[in-house]
Amino acid sequence: MASASAPIEKKVKAASAVTYLVSLAALAILGAVTDDPSLISSMPDALEPFVLSLIPAASAAVAGWAAPHTPRSDA
Known part of the structure; x- marks a missing residue:
């Protein structure tokens, strides 16, 4: 798992x-x-779509951050 300081x-x-x-x-x-x-x-009413759109965006960010990443060689 990535450390807390990982970009x-x-x-x-x-x-x-x-x-x-x-x-x-x-x-x-x-x-x-x-x-x-x-x-x-x-x-x-005008604010609802903007607030509700944050839920899937946040879940995509968390899932992408927590997903295992392929290590790259420095060569």
């Missing part, structure tokens, strides 16, 4: 960003298609 790889950052954007688009489409766009009643 986050670019592929993990990219996967997290893409997951966030795709989730945001999917939630926007879902909100446009359904009759009741309120997903979380305590939040403003």
